[in-house]
Amino acid sequence: MRLSRYFLPLLRDTPKEAEIVSHRLMLRAGMIRQESAGIYAWLPLGLRVLNKISNVIREEQNRSGAIEILMPTIQSADLWRESGRYDAYGKEMLRIKDRHDREMLYGPTNEEMVTEIVRAYVKSYKDLPLNLYHIQWKFRDEVRPRFGVMRGREFLMKDAYSFDLDKDAARHAYNRMFAAYLRTFARLGLKAIPMKADTGPIGGDLSHEFIVLASTGESEVFCHSDYLNFETPAADTDFDSVAGLQGIFDKWTSLYAATEEMHDKSAFEAVPEDKRVSARGIEVGHIFYFGTKYSEPMGAAVAGPDGQPVLLHGGSYGIGPSRLVAALIEAGHDDGGIVWPEEIAPFDVSVINLKVGDAATDGAAAQIYQHLLAKGYDALLDDTEERPGAKFATADLIGVPWQIIVGPKGLAEGKVELKRRAGGERELVSLEAALDRFK
Ligand code: ATP
Ligand code: MG
Ligand code: MG
Ligand code: MG
Numbered sequence: 001m002r003l004s005r006y007f008l009p010l011l012r013d014t015p016k017e018a019e020i021v022s023h024r025l026m027l028r029a030g031m032i033r034q035e036s037a038g039i040y041a042w043l044p045l046g047l048r049v050l051n052k053i054s055n056v057i058r059e060e061q062n063r064s065g066a067i068e069i070l071m072p073t074i075q076s077a078d079l080w081r082e083s084g085r086y087d088a089y090g091k092e093m094l095r096i097k098d099r100h101d102r103e104m105l106y107g108p109t110n111e112e113m114v115t116e117i118v119r120a121y122v123k124s125y126k127d128l129p130l131n132l133y134h135i136q137w138k139f140r141d142e143v144r145p146r147f148g149v150m151r152g153r154e155f156l157m158k159d160a161y162s163f164d165l166d167k168d169a170a171r172h173a174y175n176r177m178f179a180a181y182l183r184t185f186a187r188l189g190l191k192a193i194p195m196k197a198d199t200g201p202i203g204g205d206l207s208h209e210f211i212v213l214a215s216t217g218e219s220e221v222f223c224h225s226d227y228l229n230f231e232t233p234a235a236d237t238d239f240d241s242v243a244g245l246q247g248i249f250d251k252w253t254s255l256y257a258a259t260e261e262m263h264d265k266s267a268f269e270a271v272p273e274d275k276r277v278s279a280r281g282i283e284v285g286h287i288f289y290f291g292t293k294y295s296e297p298m299g300a301a302v303a304g305p306d307g308q309p310v311l312l313h314g315g316s317y318g319i320g321p322s323r324l325v326a327a328l329i330e331a332g333h334d335d336g337g338i339v340w341p342e343e344i345a346p347f348d349v350s351v352i353n354l355k356v357g358d359a360a361t362d363g364a365a366a367q368i369y370q371h372l373l374a375k376g377y378d379a380l381l382d383d384t385e386e387r388p389g390a391k392f393a394t395a396d397l398i399g400v401p402w403q404i405i406v407g408p409k410g411l412a413e414g415k416v417e418l419k420r421r422a423g424g425e426r427e428l429v430s431l432e433a434a435l436d437r438f439k
Contacts, residue, residue: 001347003382003394007044010394020216022329023148025338029398031325038145038153045398046325048346048378050156053321053328054135056187056343057158064180064239066131066160071113073137077103079112082298092140106139111294111316114161118312119300125165125310127302129173133160135321147216150282150326160317165304167291170313174206174289175245177317179233181210181285182252186232188324189341190331192284193227194252198261199288209259210285210319214330217280222268224255225275259283282327285319338399339422347380348372349438350400354388354407364416364431365406371435396421404434 009030018024026032031046042050058068077095080086086105094106107113114132122130135158145153162173178194185192190212197209211221230252238244256271258264259281268276295301295312304310332339340346349372353365365381372379380400382391388407395403405417416434418427429437 001380004384020147021333022326025329026148040149045346049325049344052344053324057184057319060180060184061133064176066133069132070134071110073107075105075107075113077105083112083294094139094141108138108140110159115294115298115300118163123302125302125304129164131160131162148326149322156322158319162315163312165310167313170289170315172242174315175249176239177287179237179245179248182232191228193223193257195221195257195259196262197259206289208287209283211281212284212327213279213281215280216330217282219281219283220260221281222263223257223277224271225277226255284324284327287317289315337397340399342401345401347400348377349402350380350395352382352391352403352405356383358408360411361406361408364411368404372438375438377438
């Protein structure tokens with residue numbers, strides 16, 4: 001992408017309405033624009049990051065055996081009357097009427113709809129296990145939308161739903177998501193700790209929230225500090241191994257970790273004092289096992305091995321990709337701006353042409369840029385008329401992991417400068433050596 005032709009509406013001043021650093025930086029870096037309270041348009045830079053996060057989530061869901069679908073955002077109220085949640089859900093649900101006066105709603109979650117789909121098609125125990133997920137916008141009319149996309153009213157969610165014949169099988173489905181979540185957050189460069197959690201309006205009796213520690217987090221959490229150094233499940237984890245996944249679950253729940261609602265003071269005090277973490281955290285994911293809570297009222301059953309109908313045992317599993325964009329910035333920034341982890345940065349490399357119009361500089365910058373594109377990198381070429389200082393500030397603000405700085409002085413000696421955004425290290429290298437770094 002040539003910056004001169006891109007749409008990157010940067011803000012010079014720090015927006016006053018933004019209370020936390022991720023919100024400020026997302027506005028300054030031209031990633032999002034508020035359209036109504038808690039409702040945002042995603043601008044090109046923000047959308048790139050959102051898509052990259054969604055893709056990591058998708059890859060790990062697929063690896064674990066979940067299958068992607070796409071359900072609509074608008075749902076029928078009748079579906080929610082079947083489960084009894086239409087009235088129970090309260091004011092967070094945005095209720096709409098269509099032209100025929102039929103009651104509709106903008107989905108805050110999809111347990112009912114996916115149960116309806118499975119009920120229609122899945123008739124035999126042989127069709128199980130099944131885990132269907134989608135990545136779709138949700139709407140919750142939050143009392144206090146704030147902190148930008150961290151707590152939006154419209155927000156993106158990956159929600160998966162598992163269906164099994166009995167509680168044991170459903171436990172395995174739960175463990176699959178548990179391990180997939182550990183891998184997902186690790187790939188995003190985040191240390192997310194699974195903590196015992198309240199099941200809330202989803203219902204059920206087994207639940208974990210995945211929490212990233214951050215001073216700006218809205219949850220109060222308590223855990224053992226050793227979790228911060230636990231190893232995450234490897235890429236070749238066998239998701240069909242019941243014992244293997246139970247082992248991962250057991251290890252990752254062996255020490256104390258609980259959200260405020262589930263906090264047990266005396267159990268926490270049994271943790272050695274120097275290992276006690278009492279902090280604030282951001283809920284980035286949440287998994288539930290709820291048994292037959294939806295299959296029973298909605299009549300979702302299959303024929304078991306003996307031909308008798310068996311109610312499906314379910315679980316649901318959410319991650320907030322849009323909240324994650326903000327959480328990643330809370331975890332990765334400095335005075336200059338955002339510092340993205342390499343896997344989800346909007347661009348891999350930024351080529352900064354310090355003297356647009358100078359034939360040699362233009363030529364070298366274009367050569368590097370074309371090389372990067374040919375090798376499959378997402379490259380950004382700063383070919384604008386801005387002064388060098390402004391270009392450096394822009395590159396730092398948007399947080400691209402690598403900068404290749406091309407100027408007439410260096411080029412006179414055949415050199416360009418390579419800068420790593422994260423540590424700030426700079427290196428003067430030959431043009432060939434720079435190209436060689438990005439093979
Ligand atoms: P919170 O406690 O922050 O209100 P929740 O417990 O209501 O979240 P869940 O129903 O567990 O949320 O939804 C699954 C995931 O969706 C959450 O873990 C979070 O990552 C994301 N999420 C929920 N509400 C929002 C929101 N208002 N804005 C952005 N992401 C959200
Ligand atoms: Mg909520
Ligand atoms: Mg919550
Ligand atoms: Mg939750």
